[in-house]
Amino acid sequence: MPAKEQDVTISIKAKLYPDQNTIEEFKKLTTAYSEAATWLSDLMFNDFSSPEMITDCRTLHDKYYYDIRQKKDMKSQLAESLIRSVSAKYRAIDTTLKKQHYTYTDTDGNTSRYKKDLNWPAASGCIQAATGRSCQRA
Numbered sequence: 001m002p003a004k005e006q007d008v009t010i011s012i013k014a015k016l017y018p019d020q021n022t023i024e025e026f027k028k029l030t031t032a033y034s035e036a037a038t039w040l041s042d043l044m045f046n047d048f049s050s051p052e053m054i055t056d057c058r059t060l061h062d063k064y065y066y067d068i069r070q071k072k073d074m075k076s077q078l079a080e081s082l083i084r085s086v087s088a089k090y091r092a093i094d095t096t097l098k099k100q101h102y103t104y105t106d107t108d109g110n111t112s113r114y115k116k117d118l119n120w121p122a123a124s125g126c127i128q129a130a131t132g133r134s135c136q137r138a
Helices: 020-047 051-055 057-071 076-099 120-131
Strands: 101-105 111-115
Touching: 020 057, 020 076, 051 076, 057 076
Parallel strands: none
Antiparallel strands: 101 111
């Protein structure tokens, strides 16, 4: 019976000692990444048509990738990372909102509870329009 081969993984810890120029370049890069993340988040928030679109990396890539590369002068890997990162943040927000409930009481004293999601502002307006009653946060 032949011996079974085993895979061995070796990990190495390394400490880097960058020069001042490398430190400055890294600071510029992280600042640019942070500013681009804010810019992309604003675009997504103001431009999305559904929560599915805002959390779908493929759709976001198709819509924003070339803008990120051109307007923010980012390399390909950073642009991809930016899209995934901002999308993940919105998915986390969506998950948190779904765990919370909105309660409103109409003028007749009837109380209703609704779950929130990324469409919440639009949905709350639809609820008011559909009921024809004013609502207040409880």
